Amino acid sequence: MLKESCCGANQRRVIHLHRLMPEKTYDHNQIELRWYERWAGQDLYKAEEDSSRPKYYVLEMLPYPSGALHIGHIRNYSIGDALARYKWMRGFNVLHPMGWDAFGLPAENAAIANKQPPCEWTHSNIAKMKATHRRFQFSYDWDREVTTCEPEYYRWNQWFFLKMLERGLAYRKKALVNWCPECGTVLANEQVVDGCCWRHESTPVEQRALEQWFFKITQYTDQLLHDMKQLEGNWPERVLTMQRNWIGRSEGTEADFGSDYGPIRVFTTRVDTIFGATCVILAPEHPLAERMIDAAGRARAKAMVDARANKDPGDMEKEGFFTGKYAVNPYNGERVPIWIANFVLTTYGTGAIMAVPAHDERDFEFCSKYGIPIRAVIRPVEGRLALPAPMKEAFPDDGITENSGEFSGLPSDEARRRMTAKAEKDGFGKAAVTYRIKDWGVSRQRYWGTPIPVVHCANCGVVPVPESELPVLLPTNIQITGRGRSPLEDVPEFVNATCPKCGGPARRETDTMDTFVDSSWYFYRYCDPHNDRAPFDPKKISYWFPIDQYIGGVEHAILHLIYSRFFTKVMRDIGLVENDEPVKKLFTQGMVIAEGAKMSKSKGNVVGGDAVAERYGTDTARLFVLFAVPPEKEMDWIDAGVEGIYRFLGRVYRFATRNVERARQRSGNQTDADRKILRKLHQTIRKVTEDFETRWHFNTSIAAVMELMNDLYGEETNLSGVVLADVLEKLALMLGPFAPYLSQELWKELGRDGPVFQQTWPAYDADLAKEAEAEIVVQVNGKLRAHLSTPFGTPEDVLRQKALEHPKVRPFVDGKQIMKVIVVPDKLVNIVVR
RNA sequence: GCCCGGGUGGCGAAAUCGGCAGACGCAAAGGACUUAAAAUCCUUUUCACCGCAAGGUGAGUGCGGGUUCAAGUCCCGCCCCGGGCACCA
Numbered sequence: 001m002l003k004e005s006c007c008g009a010n011q012r013r014v015i016h017l018h019r020l021m022p023e024k025t026y027d028h029n030q031i032e033l034r035w036y037e038r039w040a041g042q043d044l045y046k047a048e049e050d051s052s053r054p055k056y057y058v059l060e061m062l063p064y065p066s067g068a069l070h071i072g073h074i075r076n077y078s079i080g081d082a083l084a085r086y087k088w089m090r091g092f093n094v095l096h097p098m099g100w101d102a103f104g105l106p107a108e109n110a111a112i113a114n115k116q117p118p119c120e121w122t123h124s125n126i127a128k129m130k131a132t133h134r135r136f137q138f139s140y141d142w143d144r145e146v147t148t149c150e151p152e153y154y155r156w157n158q159w160f161f162l163k164m165l166e167r168g169l170a171y172r173k174k175a176l177v178n179w180c181p182e183c184g185t186v187l188a189n190e191q192v193v194d195g196c197c198w199r200h201e202s203t204p205v206e207q208r209a210l211e212q213w214f215f216k217i218t219q220y221t222d223q224l225l226h227d228m229k230q231l232e233g234n235w236p237e238r239v240l241t242m243q244r245n246w247i248g249r250s251e252g253t254e255a256d257f258g259s260d261y262g263p264i265r266v267f268t269t270r271v272d273t274i275f276g277a278t279c280v281i282l283a284p285e286h287p288l289a290e291r292m293i294d295a296a297g298r299a300r301a302k303a304m305v306d307a308r309a310n311k312d313p314g315d316m317e318k319e320g321f322f323t324g325k326y327a328v329n330p331y332n333g334e335r336v337p338i339w340i341a342n343f344v345l346t347t348y349g350t351g352a353i354m355a356v357p358a359h360d361e362r363d364f365e366f367c368s369k370y371g372i373p374i375r376a377v378i379r380p381v382e383g384r385l386a387l388p389a390p391m392k393e394a395f396p397d398d399g400i401t402e403n404s405g406e407f408s409g410l411p412s413d414e415a416r417r418r419m420t421a422k423a424e425k426d427g428f429g430k431a432a433v434t435y436r437i438k439d440w441g442v443s444r445q446r447y448w449g450t451p452i453p454v455v456h457c458a459n460c461g462v463v464p465v466p467e468s469e470l471p472v473l474l475p476t477n478i479q480i481t482g483r484g485r486s487p488l489e490d491v492p493e494f495v496n497a498t499c500p501k502c503g504g505p506a507r508r509e510t511d512t513m514d515t516f517v518d519s520s521w522y523f524y525r526y527c528d529p530h531n532d533r534a535p536f537d538p539k540k541i542s543y544w545f546p547i548d549q550y551i552g553g554v555e556h557a558i559l560h561l562i563y564s565r566f567f568t569k570v571m572r573d574i575g576l577v578e579n580d581e582p583v584k585k586l587f588t589q590g591m592v593i594a595e596g597a598k599m600s601k602s603k604g605n606v607v608g609g610d611a612v613a614e615r616y617g618t619d620t621a622r623l624f625v626l627f628a629v630p631p632e633k634e635m636d637w638i639d640a641g642v643e644g645i646y647r648f649l650g651r652v653y654r655f656a657t658r659n660v661e662r663a664r665q666r667s668g669n670q671t672d673a674d675r676k677i678l679r680k681l682h683q684t685i686r687k688v689t690e691d692f693e694t695r696w697h698f699n700t701s702i703a704a705v706m707e708l709m710n711d712l713y714g715e716e717t718n719l720s721g722v723v724l725a726d727v728l729e730k731l732a733l734m735l736g737p738f739a740p741y742l743s744q745e746l747w748k749e750l751g752r753d754g755p756v757f758q759q760t761w762p763a764y765d766a767d768l769a770k771e772a773e774a775e776i777v778v779q780v781n782g783k784l785r786a787h788l789s790t791p792f793g794t795p796e797d798v799l800r801q802k803a804l805e806h807p808k809v810r811p812f813v814d815g816k817q818i819m820k821v822i823v824v825p826d827k828l829v830n831i832v833v834r
Numbered sequence: 835g836c837c838c839g840g841g842u843g844g845c846g847a848a849a850u851c852g853g854c855a856g857a858c859g860c861a862a863a864g865g866a867c868u869u870a871a872a873a874u875c876c877u878u879u880u881c882a883c884c885g886c887a888a889g890g891u892g893a894g895u896g897c898g899g900g901u902u903c904a905a906g907u908c909c910c911g912c913c914c915c916g917g918g919c920a921c922c923a
Contacts, residue, residue, distance in 0.1 A: 025873090238838055238918080245837075245919060252923080268923060281923095318921075348922045355923090361835090362921055436922055554917085591917095627859075628846060634916080641846065644859050647874095654874090690850085700848070703858035710858090713875085777854050782904045784854055822903050828853050832903050 023658030026650035028617025056092035061552030065125040069609040082737040089761035097526040099146030111480040148518035155471030156535040158453040186445035212443035248436025255429035257327035267349030272415035275404040276377035277354040283346035364394035447487035449512030457499035457506040520567040554588040590634040619739035626698040663725035673718035682769035774826040803829040
């Protein structure tokens, strides 16, 4: 077995150094191909429930099957795979699955571009990418593969939808969509470029209101916020902050301004400034607005809505107009004008605000522009009230109220409390909490997604498809033209349905689900992927969950992860799962850029996994993405750097193969070099183990192994066979999580059997790792002057004495007054002189 | 504007608890081997100055202050870069 792999051309003799020991050239292609074939079809990474071992669920975010794995994917999977293999070696029962986020818009675009059905396009992409996965030997249990566009999967999306509907968590309401009048179709946000259609660059996108489906995530807002406590410390602080901002909870007051059209309710966090309100402003979509203005006004309001949809709010000029009507401030009875303006959002608060230009920057900007009066009612705690005339900018800070009737002279927070209490007492308002987060719009007017399982019946209205009739299959014979509201509307055999309630003719819902629905629960399906009676067996979930480690890009910090948390809470309330949160620990890896530029297809600088594997092998590719920078940092792919790693693996391989014979014979006696190398070996094991257990800075782990290799080259001929055998064995094991092919090859060369990841992770011996003597740094006035080698535990006074006597120290000390000597045992002596 | 990260040699980086700044790798230079090259192996490589040399001296972690025997690391102020949020009332 050993000999058959080393053909003559591979061998040469290193005469000058190593006494005629044959070494082999590192031929990555041959090694990787051989093990690839050996392992094919062996189900090496199969996971099964086993209560006798601690479980470990490691998960990388499933990819969209775009056609090829690029180096960003490789980085993500190399981190997860190293961890999975390490955990196996530490005795854990590891679940490490993979799947495909296979629904989505690009498949439809591809269908339009090259007339290939989305299903076909998707499956051929999956096949290509899976081949790359296998080539890299990422340790997935492929029996558990989940492909979200398969009916076996998406029927459970539909099932969850029905559960949401039952619990009042799915509902319909009108919502605006982007509409291209040229295509006659709905556009996704990413298809809107500079306010115009991506395919018709001069056609402005309009806003149209359609009935659409929503999930009531707002019902869980407080839980989503509260349960973040369970995640603190285990999720990146940055992600939690982003989610908190996204939810955007703010406490304030709602109050009614009176008007001829009924009360106008406004929300404010600064009710303490309400005596400074000089107008009320409605969002252009506000229901009262329509009644207050004429046709010309309505046209202006509509134009505002369209313009706002496609512009970056940051560079939009504030605009508005006076309705001609007035509102009454409930606190002082003052009559103020009612305006309509583009910067007031209908989607936040009550869709109406009071404008207090003196104390709000936006209101200040708006009111200054239109000559609306500015009246200060808050003064700085130590300062005077601003005068209206020379006011150059708003004073938005808290302070002391003035000119506020009975509430004058109070600190802002006290004023807020008392004024809110008055609103509640007099019945014109109340304390209120508002959130930025909105209900999750799940409707997409698209073909390539999960059909929403309801029908519309003329007699019965919206009727859910019975569970027993799931899945509602997505038709496959379809022409994608990019025209019309949804491609599904052109498929009569899909649209024409029977009402499950009355048996009469009905129209099937043609909206499909947002693909975030697919990815909100796929990690549960991995635990029971072939179940055809339920989304999964709860018993399996309670064994594997929560996910111990989730690894993916920070770009999913908000949507995917918040939706996943929401789904878990709903599933828990249905009684399917026990955990509050799906993911115990989250790791967000940095982006990969190529030679200084963001990788993109249009730039043509995408570094493909296969190309790198071809040239250097997959072990080199994996090791390099882990070695270049710590995994959480952005990484620049530079070809030259890869060469260094390839050289390193070659060094390991050559060293091992030319010493394996000596190692097997365990010849020679203990030497000084042995002790030195053993120390280094155990220091290296300690370093690599600590990196796995704490920060995952694999760049330093790999650097440590390189140092060990450098030392081995220095002492090669001085080592005994016993120590060589020990070092080579542990080297192979330590490289296992990073370079599975090479480490397996070394393992075999050492005459050992079985996959490396099924071996036990080497333990380090703290005594062996300990340096023989302490290196003491001697400083004078903080400057390094000498080193001392002393036994560990040398008493302080001895260290002080030795330091003062050191010939390199004397010139800096002699003739000077010694003020102080600081001694840190086993570490440092600092002599302070004057 | 607000909230996070970050700024260290020619480059990627290391220094994990306030204790030798630059581990490891890339690039570069020199040497060995070779007819030659590649590959490989060995050496040098923060900057400035002194020295024939061994070696020595000084400066140095974005900038300015501070705390400390001692600061890349802690504190205050500023500059720059990256990311997220951004009319959220």
